[in-house]
Amino acid sequence: MRTHDRRLVGRWALTCGTVLTLSVAGGGSAQxxxxxxxxxxxxxxxxxxxxxxxxxxxxxxxxxSASPSKITEPGTTRDFGAALLDAIDESGHVRxxxxxxxxxxxxxxxxxxxxxxxxxxxxxxxxxAELSIGTSRAQGDSASTDVATGLRLTLFDxxxxxxxxxxxxxxxxxxxxxxxxxGKCAVSGPGGNTQMQQQCLGEIVRPMREEWxxxxxxxxxxxxxAAGGVGLDQSRINDAGWIGQQVWLSAALPVMSRGxxxxxxxxxxxxxxxxxxxxxxxxxxxRGVFGGPTFNLFAEVLGRSELGSSSDSDLGGSxxxxxxxxxxxxxxxxxxxxxxxxxxxxxxxxxxxxxxIRWAVSRESRFNN
Amino acid sequence: MxxxxxxxxxxxxxxDVNITSxxxxxxxxxxxxxxxxxxxxxxxxxxNTSDNVSDHHIIKAPLxxxxxxxxxxxxxxxxxxxxxxxxxxxxxxxxxxxGLCIEDGKTDSNGVYVVETEVTLQ
Numbered sequence: 001m002r003t004h005d006r007r008l009v010g011r012w013a014l015t016c017g018t019v020l021t022l023s024v025a026g027g028g029s030a031q032x033x034x035x036x037x038x039x040x041x042x043x044x045x046x047x048x049x050x051x052x053x054x055x056x057x058x059x060x061x062x063x064x065s066a067s068p069s070k071i072t073e074p075g076t077t078r079d080f081g082a083a084l085l086d087a088i089d090e091s092g093h094v095r096x097x098x099x100x101x102x103x104x105x106x107x108x109x110x111x112x113x114x115x116x117x118x119x120x121x122x123x124x125x126x127x128x129a130e131l132s133i134g135t136s137r138a139q140g141d142s143a144s145t146d147v148a149t150g151l152r153l154t155l156f157d158x159x160x161x162x163x164x165x166x167x168x169x170x171x172x173x174x175x176x177x178x179x180x181x182x183g184k185c186a187v188s189g190p191g192g193n194t195q196m197q198q199q200c201l202g203e204i205v206r207p208m209r210e211e212w213x214x215x216x217x218x219x220x221x222x223x224x225x226a227a228g229g230v231g232l233d234q235s236r237i238n239d240a241g242w243i244g245q246q247v248w249l250s251a252a253l254p255v256m257s258r259g260x261x262x263x264x265x266x267x268x269x270x271x272x273x274x275x276x277x278x279x280x281x282x283x284x285x286x287r288g289v290f291g292g293p294t295f296n297l298f299a300e301v302l303g304r305s306e307l308g309s310s311s312d313s314d315l316g317g318s319x320x321x322x323x324x325x326x327x328x329x330x331x332x333x334x335x336x337x338x339x340x341x342x343x344x345x346x347x348x349x350x351x352x353x354x355x356x357i358r359w360a361v362s363r364e365s366r367f368n369n
Numbered sequence: 370m371x372x373x374x375x376x377x378x379x380x381x382x383x384x385d386v387n388i389t390s391x392x393x394x395x396x397x398x399x400x401x402x403x404x405x406x407x408x409x410x411x412x413x414x415x416x417n418t419s420d421n422v423s424d425h426h427i428i429k430a431p432l433x434x435x436x437x438x439x440x441x442x443x444x445x446x447x448x449x450x451x452x453x454x455x456x457x458x459x460x461x462x463x464x465x466x467x468g469l470c471i472e473d474g475k476t477d478s479n480g481v482y483v484v485e486t487e488v489t490l491q
Binding site: 105106111112113114117118127161162163165168169171172173175176178179180187189190191192194195197198199201202203205206209 | 391
């Protein structure tokens with residue numbers, strides 16, 4: 001495999017990492033947005049980390065290769081409209097660095113009670129649909145702006161606790177028991193301290209959720225995301241040209257109780273500027289993991305090929321890697337791998353062994369799940 | 370601290386209080402009433418919306434003007450999620466004026482949001 005092929009594949013792998021970062025820091029699902037900390041949150045965080053090969057939470061930002069530090073989430077359609085208007089300055093130029101994320105329920109346009117969420121696939125999918133809009137500086141032209149819009153659809157997800165009617169019943173029963181007279185969080189009359197009650201109930205709800213997630217760590221899912229964008233010459237809104245589109249499809253399947261296979265496919269058709277030619281790429285990643293809380297085996301392959309090009313395209317290539325990692329102590333994982341995905345660490349075309357020892361760098365397993 | 374609101378009722382008719390979720394969250398709830406002159410609150414119902422038990426609760430008339438109803442809602446699911454609890458006050462099958470009480474919130478890092486509201490029935 002050529003060195004620059006590996007770089008391309010590595011870059012795509014980095015994109016996966018970026019997707020993960022977005023999903024944890026500013027994405028759509030509640031699970032992804034949790035600011036987890038400490039040992040109690042570790043299992044849930046691991047479940048998030050496990051979704052490395054997953055369609056991006058905010059595809060518009062991924063399309064733009066942007067990692068906005070702040071994402072505006074309007075709470076009403078009016079706020080949404082105001083945020084869009086705010087993206088355009090007084091002279092009709094689109095501002096750079098705009099990052100908007102919205103959902104139908106977040107805007108107050110869709111109300112889905114628990115029973116309907118559990119029983120209706122369509123309502124669940126609509127409830128979890130996430131729209132993202134972003135702007136960024138155009139490549140090679142600081143005065144021009146790229147604008148992208150993206151949509152993410154969770155088509156199937158068995159890793160969503162509240163969609164499980166049995167879990168919801170158990171959660172309701174546990175909460176009722178907790179607030180009953182004599183319960184851990186007994187509420188005996190009006191006028192109590194709701195903050196303390198909320199904190200107390202959290203000590204019931206959170207462990208239940210974490211336990212459910214731990215049991216369903218390898219639950220299947222199918223997620224589709226798409227984004228498209230325009231380039232605005234000199235950031236003028238009336239001088240737009242299409243710059244491309246990108247589609248992601250990710251899926252996960254359990255392999256018995258200890259393993260999981262996760263895959264991500266991506267098709268993109270992009271051009272750096274409206275007047276340049278398109279490059280069409282197909283990228284994929286597949287990872288298999290087998291393990292447990294303290295020990296994991298993994299194998300993965302990343303690949304990319306240029307669509308509609310000759311076989312000697314510079315953009316094609318694939319890389320595989322495999323490895324093992326151990327949890328040495330709380331928050332300390334030792335991992336090592338081999339294969340092409342690790343070769344960059346040794347700057348060699350050959351196998352790299354014991355090349356990735358990390359002390360106190362990762363608080364959770366990179367390869368777990 | 371409890372929020373407050375008012376609702377207009379017919380004091381000679383039973384009041385139907387219904388608790389539903391407007392979002393995919395489990396709601397545990399408690400209802401209390403206090404009629405004018407009562408020394409203390411009386412619990413009239415408690416339950417949750419994820420069991421197979423009805424969440425309609427009838428408060429028998431008479432409910433003199435100035436009676437108060439307090440509802441306590443604890444909503445639970447994932448952390449940082451927007452949640453909505455709906456308390457509907459109805460008489461004769463119709464929602465009374467200002468009887469649609471919508472409680473919007475966001476769960477904390479543990480996945481819980483608690484709200485308490487006192488409704489003065491006038």
